Amino acid sequence: MSIRKRTSKKAKNGYVYEVYFPYKINGIIERYSKSGFKTKKEAQEHEVLMLAEVKESGKIKKTVNKTFDDVYSEFIEIGASEYQPNTITLMKRNYKAHVKEKLGNIPITTIDYALLQKYFNSRNEYGISVNKNVKSVINNVLNYAIKLSYINNNPMSLVKISGVDKAKDKEQILLDSEMNIIINKLEQTNDFTYQAYATAIQIGRYTGLRISEVFALDKKDFDFENDTIDINKKLVYQELKKEQLYHINKMKSKKSKAIIPLANILKNTLIEWFKKNPYDKVICDIDGHYLHPNYFTTDMKKVCDPLNIYFHFHMLRHTFATTLATNNVDIKTTQELMRHSNFNTTMNIYTHINDNVKKKALNDVFNIKSGEKVAKTQKEFSKLS
Template sequence: MSIRKRTSKKSKNGYVYEVYFNYKTNGITNRYTKSGFKTKKEAQEHEALMLAEVKEKGKINKDSAKTLNQVYKEFLELGANEYQANTILGTKLQYERNVKAQLGDISVKNFDYALLQGYFNKRGSLGIETNKSTRKALNRLLNYAVKVGYIKNNPINLVKVIGIENKREKDQVLLDTELNILLNALESANDFNKKAYSIAIQIGKYTGLRVSEVFALEKEDINFNENCINVNRKLVYDGLKKDEIYATHQMKSKSSKAIIPLASVLKSVLTDWFKINPYDHIICDVEGKYINPKTFSIYMKKLAKKHNINFNFHMLRHTFATTLVMNDVDIKTTQELMRHSDFNTTMTLYTHISKEHKSKVINDVFGLKSVEKVAKTNNEIKTLN
């Protein structure tokens, strides 16, 4: 057995896991050991990576002087399999655009808190969401560097990301009047593709599904008899050409796969759409091919701007969640309908909206008009007495 527990005073659990095994290079037996893994799964992943390196290169390279560019290349070859396709595409995008030129030639052994925090401080004038995405990409690369033994710890865990927050697009609720304007504009175009856009928006409104999930739906996923939708795949499209786009059953999390209710109003919408759409894909172009959500987003941004409406697809998910909370749907049910894997995600959302709702209630109750009304009522009572 090549994984074992070892006692550790520094660990909260009182122990850590160690990887150890022998391997031969040019007929010479070598021994590899690395300890400090918090879980057995982490140790197993590291062991698999090291054995793969031995199989491929005949040895284990302990050269911690490797640059981040070299680690990045190695990560794509050996360490990317544990991530979803969209995650790897996002990592490539962030690295090539934002990391490579500034940090790529630096040895990973020189990466520390000061270097990384300084890097992100210089990016303070950029959008905070972009900086968060860049931090996640770096985190994956440095975690890989830890797994293969190039560095002992990942310093990015201490780094705080700053940046400009786009308040116009974050967590805003779409009003029915705004959605109706956009839907009417799409319907009046009398175009198959625009009609598909309209259907996508309505699915998002009544289900809270993510854009990649909506655009991957098939007719077989809709059960009109049981009034439910089987959410079991998502679209992989980021960085791909139209003919390369595909659907995968590898979802964001285990809870993302679920059977969700089909609202009666959406059932009516889909019933009519299926009479027009002859293809298996629910959201597709006039030739029955997948529609790239980015193409959809570009068109909708222009259309929304024309009508002075702020719109992005994720706002439909937030609107769905807000509608649930504001109608006193309990937290557990909200979590299941949103398919959040972490209860705290739902709790944060629930608490945030509830605070706003309670604040509105208090202001409505104790507003000036309410006080005047109470005073007037009291005076009328006194007069009658």
Template sequence: IIMSIRKRTSKKAKNGYVYEVYFPYKINGITERYSKSGFKTKKEAQEHEALMLAELKENGSIKKEIKKSLENVYHEFLEVGSAQYQSSTIYSTKKNYHYFEKELGQLPIATIDYSILQKYFNSRSEYGIETNKNIKKTISRILNFAIKVGYIKSNPLNLVTVTGIENHLDHEKVLLYDDFKAIINALDKVDFKRKAYSIAIQIGYYTGLRISEVLALDKSDFDLDNNLIFINKKLLYKDLKKENYTTSNQMKSKTSKAIIPLANPLKHSIIEWFKKNPYEKVICDIDGYYINPNVLSLDVKNLAKNLSISFHFHMLRHTFATNLVNSNVDLKTAQELMRHSNINTTMSIYTHVNDQHKINVINNVFDIKSVEKVSKTNNKIKTLN
């Protein structure tokens, strides 16, 4: 390798010149040439020259500079690298991209490092932690694709710490049984679509199924003789018109596909519903079309609000898990019923629910009424003595 540093004239430079690193090298007998200009001092050029020599020695070649921006790679990911992901993941990627498009989108992919990313997430410390975590997942997805296609060598996001405000969202709450019954009773008194909503909520309450799984169910998925439900698909609806909604066997995880028990209260409702519903789809509108999960959630949320009840469909899954914990169901059985692929997920729910139960116990012991009760009891004891 013949290495050289050239001094070249430059109208943009204050002193009228810059330094250029230029040298030829061979790969498999073929001569390649490397050059990079714009160095202000000869020392800077020499340092860069040494780095390129080290890379050539280590890798046998010199990686060409990638000038693509994060936005370029994002679009390339959607076109080329998204096939392995579920449609919901791609939808989430598109949804989250706008959060960092302005700050990071135009940056060259090769220049995005830990400091840039950490500074960005530091600027979002006053936003919700869950949103920030989802943004991190989206950026990481794009950077991992960049590694696959050779644009970068490593993912700097692995070193980044994400903070934010803990939001107490509705889906983390538990739906009390009385509130559950109040919503069901209100829906059962309305039209066909609202009665379908009622069945969907009952399925969610008694099974812990995700909303996309509930809305994909067919009548043939229910074995009423053996009290079983076959979970094997989910609804695909995002970016689709109502008439094009369909189902997919590609679930969230391998354990999402399962055969689960059919609870007696749910069985009774299902039998009555099947008599009224002429379609093979369990949850559908009067014309037999699948129902959009977002529409169902919003409609029921508004109805529940009129009843002074806080509701979000995912609350049903958390309620199901909480009922398992409070009924002392063992961890392994709970994992199978929740269809978690990782038992740590089940354990985290158990820990959260148990911690909340302890808090409730303490609050019940030391609330005003309890204190008054203890005080009156002590007074009676003193009187007797």
């Protein structure tokens, strides 16, 4: 029987009806029950609705009285274990700064497309990269809510975001001449830390490694005999003080952990640096401790602003990829060197560069050659007149 008659001291007639039935989710038996119906007819009507929900969605939506903030806290505690420590720290920072006040107290079951789109429409004055990070946080929490059956779908896939593109007018690649100017400036200081910065830039320049990977390198990761670099760890630094820095072996993706070739030009640079640096860590201070990537960013701004050069470390990765693509290195090799887990990521680099090449070719033809031809034609026409 799926309808039960149960005694109840609160009911006037001394009993209520309960709906009770088993159902399967992915082969696992679950049991649904809800009591408190005054009549058998009410219980039967509710049973019909619940059985229809099971038939339609394969499960019964739980009654959830949780706010977005409640679910976010659960996600950080339970569901975020698959993410890197630096990523979790960034999610916490973005949630506290941008999401908690506006969405935190809203019931998770009432968050829909209209609410989220209105929220992001109000954020047009923020940087597009910030809004992308905020969208990612919300998306992760809602996906977690689906796993817990708090909600049935995630409306974030429908939401469009915008914002100020602060990097729009800034090149994301560096010229060789610009990198040489920066490196020379750092080395001229004769400061151990700044010379370590110069070495880090050279490593990024010739490998395309991410800053967390470069700053975690040990000398033993370099094999000068076989000319290889073993990429096996990354530095955890977000929201940490310098003395709290540590490395982990869990990388961004399976492809991130790899042995890559060591270019001769970088090998020669490192040989000279290792003569000056007596420590196991490659990028370190004068006492052999890890250098903080955030301090590096601040110091580099002080160095580069007077030189009128826009610089951030990830530009080295962009520059490395662009150099490979523009020098006709095949896509598969570039993917391996960049350690992209997704082929499309590498393909996008080539598509972007090819588009620029096409634009340049078109402009060269019509702005220069056609212009000269038009001028010549006009001159000849004038003579005829």
